[in-house]
Amino acid sequence: MDLKTLTMLIVGASFVLYFAIAIWARAGSTQEFYVAGGGVHPIANGMATAADWMSAASFISMAGLISFMGYDGTVYLLGWTGGYVLLALCLAPYLRKFGKFTVPDFIGDRYYSQTARTVAVVCAIFVSFTYVAGQMRGVGVVFSRFLEVDITTGVIIGMGVVFFYTVLGGMKGITYTQVAQYCVLIFAYTVPAVFISMMMTGHVLPQTGFGATLSDGSGVYLLDKLDGLVMELGFHEYTSGSKGMFDVFCITAALMVGTAGLPHVIVRFFTVPKVRDARKSAGWALLFIALLYTTAPSIAAFARVNMIETINGPTVAGQAATGTPYSDAPTWITNWEKTGLIGWEDKNADGKMFYSGDERNEVTIDRDIVVLANPEIADLPAWVIALVAAGGVAAALSTSAGLLLVISTSVSHDLLKRNLMPNITDKKELFYARLAAGVAICIAGWFGIHPPGFVAQVVAFAFGLAASSFFPAIIMGIFSKKMNSQGAIAGMLAGIIFTAAYIIYFKFVNPAANVADNWLLGVSPEGIGSIGMLLNFAVALVVFKFTKPAPEEIQQLVESIRYPRGAGEAQAH
Amino acid sequence: MGFKNDNDKQAYWRTTVLLLLKLLVIWFVVSFGCGILLVDQLNQFQLFGFKLGFWFSQQGAIYCFVLLIFYYVYAMNKIDQRFGVDEE
Incomplete structure (x- = not known):
């Protein structure tokens, strides 16, 4: 059987699986559509979160980036995992206890303000669209390489699949499909890595293999050999960096905090039954993510040498x-x-x-x-290559679905139900949620087929905005009883405007000036979200000093989310 | 309400915040500390084929993150039980 047929079979089989799950897990109410009825097992939610989080960028691009950046690639490894510690410790359990459906829900209720809610909705939609455009493109690229169709056809197939299970199943359908997608993608990612690690170093685990000696009999450590090779060829040393330390610090911080503030990740913790489960689930999620994230740097080093x-x-005896x-x-x-x-x-x-x-x-x-x-480089059998194709598609689809759901929920719930049409029935709201998901998929698909040249640039935006808007507002909402709406809104606006202006200036208005000498304190646009976050905190605290603290009933609300007892199902309202 | 009195409520929150601070210090030290700020100093040491700082930044810190969260789950459940605010 040739590679193309095999790929079609394996990818096709994975699609059949996703469809079957979607039909089994149809959503019947808004609660099931938004948060899967709040009844997902923590380990299943951990897998779903991992698939939700690991996108086409993590699966396809990250190891490649690290392979070329060496130590500097650390910003992605630490940035995209460390945020889960913040999420697990400071956000997830409290937001679960709060027990609503979305991040704008929390911001709007906690800060008793429609303005705050609206700012949050706009940010959530913007961040999610930024992200989803790249995902659809990823599906198209994988299809075009492995099935030899053109990218447009690939994107349309991807849209069809996501449409089916998102619109039908909502969060419930997405959750169980993501569990399956996680299994596909992690298998597809680790199998080639294990093979290559065994071939090059004799270690089964790629995580230890890339710190081992080569099995060519030379007794040289892989990384020492790699450092030697790249220096001789005029690259910078693999195991040390070329970026400024403060910039690496800020980029890592922005990615971490951004991760903890991304609405499609946060919302996953609304789907488990208890506060205890939300905590545990974050641990499982990170464990499942770490499987891929600790394999990636090994693949990177192996691939560079290969x-x-x-x-x-090959280098022959000193020559x-x-x-x-x-x-x-x-x-x-x-x-x-x-x-x-x-x-x-x-x-x-x-x-x-x-x-x-x-x-x-x-x-x-x-x-x-x-x-x-x-x-292919490691000469592995064709089924492994086909598996990698299925894994890439799974990674892109699972993230798209999660993002599309955030967009649809933001529109039907935060915008319509909580803002414009408060008297709408549950059934009507569910209809609008499905409609919004459908429209969002079409827009995302359009971006996938006609990718705006700025997709790569706007990723910095998604993280920067999440870091400088949501994260501080949520943290202060939980850890300060008295923080008021004026402070939170001023902080969010200051954070967003500063971060957006900085990124827009260096990425769009004056890209020629985008060099270290012109950066504020040497911080690149990728890392500016961390400064924006600090600004958000500072402005919020100053404004808070001069205005009235939050009313008594809000302070009681904050007290009640701080301990687990009494967390019911996610409440409809 | 789960708490017996206001003192308990305050003590619970103090204990929780203290635990968070301790864990976040470790979180900061293993990632930003060992992986970024002190990476050059640590790179003088070797862990098998890894320079130590490089290992922290591309492997070690991630393992620590996972352990931190699971320890947090364990410790938090203990605290909840002690104050009688765990979920039935």
Whole structure:
């Protein structure tokens, strides 16, 4: 059986599974549509959260980024895991006890203000759309490479699948599909890594393999060899950084805090039965995420060594490698050359490929192929390659579905029910939720087919805004009984405006000025969310000093969310 | 209401916040501390094939995060029981 048929079979089988789950887990009420009826087991919710969180970017792009960035890739590894500690300790249990459906719900009720609610709704929708555009594109890319359809067809297939189970099942359908998607994606991610680790170092676990000695008999540590190779080729040392330390600090902080403030992640903790489960569930979620996130840096290091050795040829007894003749190139190079993700230009006309970080370089490599081509590079069987395709699609679909649900809930619940049409019936609201999900999918699909050139740039936006708006407002809402609406609104606005202005200036208005010398305190637009967050806190506290504290009944509400007893099901209102 | 009196309520919250602060200090030290601020100093030490600082930043801190959350769950359940505010 050829690779294409095999891929179609495996991806097709995974779709059938998702559909079956969707039909089994149809949502009958708004409560089931928004929070799966609040009855999800903590381990299942942990898996669903992990799939929700790990997007096409985590699955396809992250290992590649680390592979090229080395130590600097740490910002993603720490940033996208550390936020769960904040989430588990400071947010999830209290928001679960509060027991409503959405983040704007909490902000609106806690700060007794429609203005605060509206600011939160706008942020939630903006952050989610920013994110979802990239996901749909990811589905398209995977389909086009492995099934040889064009990207538009790929995006439309992806839209159809997500439409089916999101609109039908709501949060209930999404949750159980995400559990299945997690299993598919983690299997697809770790299997090739284990194979490669065993081949290169003899270690079964990639996590220990990349700190082990190579099994070529040289007794050299893999990372030492890698450092030697890349330095010789004019790159910076793999295990140390090239970014400024303060910038690395700020980017990591912005990603962590942003993670803890992302509405599609927070809302997952509304779906478990008890406060205790919300805490436990965050632990499981991070454990499941850590499986992929500790494997990624190993894949990154293995792939870098493999790639350099394949292209430049092995180093023989002190003699520097001079390149591999193009006529001897392995098939994965020629395969991926067709997709444009690898390019070779024979600058010195010796018929050999050479890859380096200086003027001798003749090869361009797209970072995304590190994960996608990994099984081919390591010569693994075709079913593993097909599995990686299914995993990439699962990662992209699960995240899209979670985001689309946030958008649909924000519109039907926060905007219509809580703002514009308070007398709407549950059935009507459910109808609007489904309608909003449908419309959101079409918009997301449109962005997937016509990707705006700025998708990569706006990811900084999503995290920056989540970090500088939601996170401080929620933290102060829980840990300060007296924080008032004036303080919270002023803080959120200050945080958002500052962060947005900084990113817009450097990314869109004056991209030429986007260099370290012009940055405020040396902080790049990717990391500015952490400064925006501090500004939010500071402004909120100053405004609070000069205004009346929150009314008595709000202070009692805050007291009541601080301990677990009495957390009922998520309340309809 | 789960608490016997206001003193208990305040004591519960103080205990909780103290636990959070302790765990967040560890969280900060293993990630921002060992993985970023002190990475050059720690890199002088070797853990198998890893430089120690590099290991913290790409492996160790993540393991610590997972352990921190599970310890938090355990400790918080204890505190809830002690004050009689756990869920039945």
